[in-house]
Amino acid sequence: MNLKYPEANFLENLRNRFDEEFPGVVVGKIQYWGNARYYHHYYIQFTPANFLPGIHFEYYVQNRVGRLEFHLEPDPNNDEQCRLYRDMGISLMHGLLDQGVEWNPQLESFWLKDCRIDSLDSLLKSYQELSCLVEPLLAKSLMANREIKLELLSYPKQETGHVALIERGEDVSVRIMNLAEVMKLDLSLPDYQRDYCWEDRNITDLWNSLLKIEPDNPFHLGTVILHDNQQHYDIIDGQQRLITLTLILLALGYDDYLPLLNESYESAEAQDHIANCKYVVKILVQSCKNREALLDKIARQVSFAVLVVSEANLDLAYTFFSNQNSKGVPLTDFDLLKAHHLRFIADEKQAEHVAVKWNKILQLPPVYHDSNALFRTIGIHIYRLRRWMRKRVSAENSYRYIQHEYQAAPSMPDIPPFGEQLDFYEKIQGGTHFFMYVETFIQRYEDFVRDPLVQKVWNQLSSGPYEIFVDTLETLLFGYYLKFGRSYLAEAFFCFSQMMALYRYNSDRVSTNGSGVRDWAMNSEFLLMIDQASSPTFFLAEALAASENKFQINSGLYLPETKGVKWGMYVALRNIWDYALPLVSDTTIRNKIIEEYGIQ
Structure with missing residues (x-):
């Protein structure tokens, strides 16, 4: 051509x-x-x-x-x-x-x-x-x-009065309402709601959709879920769309009351997204030739299925929220888990307190590439450890695998739960136990990754073909750390890394998605060794013996190549031990490292 x-x-x-x-x-x-x-x-x-x-x-x-x-x-x-x-x-x-x-x-x-x-x-x-x-x-x-105006507040508070959308004695009400009708409601953002997080693409996608509204044809924008607490309507689902539409109406010159302009966010990241949305909307509106006609179409023709639940049925609202696939930013597994476990907390004040803390956890900064401590801890390492302890593969490519793993476990109605130790493999109780479980292990993980040895391992193995290995090595090492802390952590890393290196040296190919490496880690029974050991000495002795006479190539020194992926892994591990050898106090393991990597 x-x-x-x-x-x-x-x-x-x-x-x-x-x-x-x-x-x-x-x-x-x-x-x-x-x-x-x-x-x-x-x-x-x-x-x-x-x-x-x-x-x-x-x-x-x-x-x-x-x-x-x-x-x-x-x-x-x-x-x-x-x-x-x-x-x-x-x-x-x-x-x-x-x-x-x-x-x-x-x-x-x-x-x-x-x-x-x-x-x-x-x-x-x-x-x-x-x-x-x-x-x-x-x-x-x-x-x-962008224009730096972080506050959402633009108008003084107006009392609109509480418009009843649900009859007394009803649990739920559903009706079709256009945007102008929705904006006449006394809408509110509850403290337990997730932060505003729309990016440029979400905003411009919505704007481009609005430009396609045909005259006199309704334009449906999905479902909005509200909780009627008799004073105002808390938005359970739909805040991303409603906040963005509020700013679009404001920029187009809407002269009626906009209830969400009275709301604000404490999170700096949410404020940053609000400021960015204001600026993007301002630029988009400036390119609009007939603003008045577009404003009328948006206000009168954009419609929602508004689902309202009564004051006594907040758990029902979360049930709908969990199954709702809204237009916009899709719900994450962590959003769904929040909704799922808040339903087990009867006291509303406690639920709000826990939800606010959870939202702060969602905003934790990245610790490894683009992943924050919540995802690294709960979505990867603890998830794998829980699966491997039961000899189950870690199905990390399956749909909603995090949500399914951490839902409340079945229990007996007459026997209350007790005796939880916050072990990583224990059953998940619905409610406050889950939130405490997550917060505890995130704190342990954040302490774990500050260890200089972990940082050195990341530095040497966290890119290219070795990332699938370092990821699994980190899971095993974190499992050891949860049992024994930093005691003989370098020795434990040698046992894990040496066994995994031998697995790689003796494999012609490994799956690039890491499933083969993870299955190997599960079948190695390292976790069972750790769980059954009352002291590091018993684990280290059993782990060293596990690799003897198991592989045809039993040392990186015997690799038939001096280049390629296998040799590259050997060199990366040698660089780690060139730094970490002084951390090893056990003579037996120290001598094995010197013999394997030629380090003095």
């Missing part, structure tokens, strides 16, 4: 390929310019759905030479947008020029150096390369230039 002279089916093929490889990117029409009798001058714009107006990629052909560019093209009549895009261009320039990208400051365009495109495959490859460089810097620049 010749891109310099596009064929009749060229655009159709191009759009099909983008739909397959870059879903969500809108491929524009072929736009010709210049004197086509002599040269085929044309361009095609590619616009990701979350981009602001005038920002796009463009395949540009002139004098039979094609290249892909990234453009920032503000509305020339919008001074604020011109200033923003100019500042963003400068920020992108500083981040891109040392990565093989050239810049035209007059046109605010960027392109890869020495890139010539002459086929559909080369165009797709160039798009992938350029978008991977541009999009992270673009998002960072937009956040740096």
